[in-house]
Amino acid sequence: MAVKNVTVDNFNEEVLQVKLPVLADFYADWCGPCRMLRPALEQISEERTDVIVAAVNIDENPELADDYDISSIPCVILFKDGAEVDRSIGLVPKEALEALLG
Template sequence: MSTIKITSDNFEQEVLKSDKTVLLDFWAPWCAPCRMVAPVIDEIAGEVTNAKFGKINIDEQPELATAFGIMSIPTLAVMKNGKIVNSMVGVRPKASILKMLS
């Protein structure tokens, strides 16, 4: 599965109503660490079939960044049944991101 661009328009359908675990990547194009973690997220999205992977550009979706209290990026948040169950800030290795999903 590939990553999904999450916006305020599709957030409810793609994240809150998802029957799968959702990993959200809060990022911005000017953020070098975000560009470092992006290919890792893309790789995991291609390997893991029991979860969804969404990317939220905080410059384009400031209301979602505010709603989640995002203070630093990249921030990864794992949601199950519409609630955050795990999160981490900064660049992390693939193994750490996979562990977040378990």
């Protein structure tokens, strides 16, 4: 499965109301570390069927960045049952993202 682009309009259905855990990557196109991090997220989305990987462009969806108190990107938040469980900030190795999933 590919990384799914999510916006403020479908965040509820695609992140908060889904049964599987969701790794949501808050990013921007101008952010170099976000671009560096993306391949790891794409790999996780291909390798794992027990998690959904979503991407939220914070320039286009500033409300979502504000809702989750995000002030640095990349910020990857793990959601389970509609609530934040954990988050990872900045460029991290793929293993650190996998560690979020437990």
